[in-house]
Each structure stands twice: as structure tokens, then as C-alpha cells.
Amino acid sequence: MNLRAIRLAWVVALIGLAPIAPATGGEAKVIQLASVHAVIGDIESGEILYTKRDAIPVPIASLTKLMTAVVVLDGAQSLDESIPVVKFSGPTEKNCFSRLRVGSSSPRGQLLRVALMSSDNLAAWTLAQHYTGGLEAFTAAMNAKAEALGMTNTHYSDPTGLSLENRSSASDLWKLLRAAYGYETIRAYSTTTSYTAKLHQPNYTLGYWNTNPLISSGRWQIGLSKTGYLDEAGRCLLMVADIDGRKVGIVLLNSFGTRTPQGDASRVRRWLESESVTPVAGAAADYERRVAKVYDAAVAASKPGAQAH
Numbered sequence: 282m283n284l285r286a287i288r289l290a291w292v293v294a295l296i297g298l299a300p301i302a303p304a305t306g307g308e309a310k311v312i313q314l315a316s317v318h319a320v321i322g323d324i325e326s327g328e329i330l331y332t333k334r335d336a337i338p339v340p341i342a343s344l345t346k347l348m349t350a351v352v353v354l355d356g357a358q359s360l361d362e363s364i365p366v367v368k369f370s371g372p373t374e375k376n377c378f379s380r381l382r383v384g385s386s387s388p389r390g391q392l393l394r395v396a397l398m399s400s401d402n403l404a405a406w407t408l409a410q411h412y413t414g415g416l417e418a419f420t421a422a423m424n425a426k427a428e429a430l431g432m433t434n435t436h437y438s439d440p441t442g443l444s445l446e447n448r449s450s451a452s453d454l455w456k457l458l459r460a461a462y463g464y465e466t467i468r469a470y471s472t473t474t475s476y477t478a479k480l481h482q483p484n485y486t487l488g489y490w491n492t493n494p495l496i497s498s499g500r501w502q503i504g505l506s507k508t509g510y511l512d513e514a515g516r517c518l519l520m521v522a523d524i525d526g527r528k529v530g531i532v533l534l535n536s537f538g539t540r541t542p543q544g545d546a547s548r549v550r551r552w553l554e555s556e557s558v559t560p561v562a563g564a565a566a567d568y569e570r571r572v573a574k575v576y577d578a579a580v581a582a583s584k585p586g587a588q589a590h
Contacts, residue, residue, distance in 0.1 A: 312552045314545045315565040318534035320455040335451040338434040342509035343400045345442030352422045360390030364411045379403030385480045394470040399489040402441040409440035430456045451532045458530045518542035525554045537568035
């Protein structure tokens with residue numbers, strides 16, 4: 282192995298990147314992503330194909346709603362039952378915008394669909410409030426499910442993701458993604474391209490679109506999707522897609538720019554299909570380098586033998 286390859290291997294080990302097999306010339310091609318944290322793997326076999334700062338717990342924004350959906354479905358309450366939309370009374374530092382009218386009624390399944398596909402916060406909040414035992418029992422069930430899945434770096438305090446106390450790591454969210462993919466309802470609801478919700482008391486309709494633009498692209502076959510965003514969490518994406526003959530799970534946390542997670546997903550696809558590595562340009566790359574530098578310095582300082590300066 283030449284000196285350049287040795288240096289690359291050292292950098293890979295230091296910052297937590299898992300390269301693919303060496304390409305021509307004996308050097309590993311390491312994918313470049315704008316996301317600060319990532320896990321890529323085979324959903325069916327569980328094989329991990331790539332990791333990047335995957336053990337660090339960070340705010341996860343509306344990725345929370347994937348666990349919300351799991352708990353709702355595990356609760357076995359009827360998805361056809363109509364329940365009233367309740368007033369939001371969660372974290373006040375974040376805006377719970379919703380077009381749903383407090384007091385109107387909707388089938389539970391409809392609220393679950395718009396919470397997943399369009400990330401409606403009031404829909405998720407209402408689902409938790411109508412859970413057996415209420416909000417406290419719901420968040421307890423979220424944390425219990427996380428523990429059962431081995432998500433040791435995860436904590437939930439609300440069902441929407443508006444709370445900054447909702448934290449997880451990319452490796453933990455990989456475990457959740459694999460579990461959630463086993464729910465047919467989550468697969469169907471989270472990949473709905475558009476939907477017209479019908480509510481009652483009073484009667485009105487609302488149109489919703491999926492927050493992941495790749496869902497409507499004819500170039501992708503996506504089996505599960507959830508986006509998330511807060512200033513503190515950056516742009517995030519959980520997704521399962523058919524790539525190169527396998528079902529690939531993609532966990533992307535904390536990137537800059539509205540479409541950056543989708544750009545990273547496309548980089549993952551090119552990397553897996555042809556070992557092509559495309560660079561991250563502009564503000565997204567600057568953001569990743571700036572944030573990653575902080576994490577990498579903390580990791581280096583925590584290593585045995587590190588000296589304070």
C-alpha cells in the first residue's frame with residue numbers, strides 16, 4: 282500500500298468513515314457527503330456499507346415521527362376511528378404550524394399519513410394525546426421501543442420532534458429504519474406522493490404533498506421516507522430505496538440546504554451503482570467541514586493519551 286493509501290486509511294479510521302472495497306490502483310474510494318452524520322446499509326441483510334460519525338447523539342427533528350408511527354401502530358388502536366384534533370401544548374420555543382383546525386375530527390389513520398408524508402406536527406401531537414394513557418404513556422412507549430431496538434443513544438420527550446430533547450445517533454436511527462420498514466402501513470403512508478385529507482365538524486379538505494421530492498421522481502423506487510428539519514438539527518433524511526438490486530437504507534443527519542439530503546441520496550446511489558464519487562460543493566460543503574471539525578476535535582480529545590492544551 283502506498284503512502285497516500287495509508288494516509289487515507291488513517292483518516293477513515295479517525296473520523297468514522299467506512300469505505301467500499303479498493304478500486305483500481307488499490308485505493309479505497311470514500312464517498313463524499315454533505316451530511317455530518319450518516320449510515321448506509323442493506324435493509325434486508327443488515328450489512329453496513331458506510332458510516333460517518335454514526336455514534337454521536339444529536340437533535341433529530343421530525344425524524345421523531347417515524348418512532349411516533351411505530352408506537353401508534355403497536356398500540357393497535359383503530360386507524361378508522363375518528364378523533365378530535367387537539368390544541369398543541371408542547372415545546373413553546375418551536376412553532377407548531379398546522380392547517381388542521383383544533384376541534385375538527387379525522388380518522389386516526391389519516392392523521393398518521395399526513396404526519397409521515399407531510400410531517401404535520403399537530404397530527405402527530407393529536408395521535409399521541411389520544412393514545413391509551415395519553416401523552417405521558419405515549420412518550421414512555423417511544424422510549425421503551427427504542428430500548429427494545431437497542432437504540433442506546435436515543436431519548437424521546439415528545440412525538441413531533443419539536444423538542445430539542447429528542448436526540449438520537451445515525452446508528453440508532455438505522456436500527457429504527459430497519460424496524461419501521463417491517464410495517465406495511467408506514468411504507469405506504471410515508472411514500473404517498475400527494476393526499477387530500479377530509480375532516481369533519483366542520484367539513485373541510487386539505488391538500489398535502491410529500492416533503493421528500495424524490496418520492497415524485499420517476500428515477501427512484503422508494504419504500505420508506507421521512508424528512509426532518511430544525512435549525513439545531515439541520516436537514517435530515519431517513520429513506521429506503523431500491524439501488525443496484527438491493528433495498529438500501531439511508532440515514533442522513535445535519536446538512537445545510539433544503540435539497541441537500543436528496544443530493545446526498547443521489548451521491549449514495551451513484552456510489553453504489555458505479556463506485557462514482559462526486560464532490561460536495563458550495564455552502565453545503567463549508568457547513569459540513571465547519572460542524573465536522575467540532576465533532577472530530579471532541580473525538581480526538583476523548584481518545585486515551587490525548588493531552589490538553
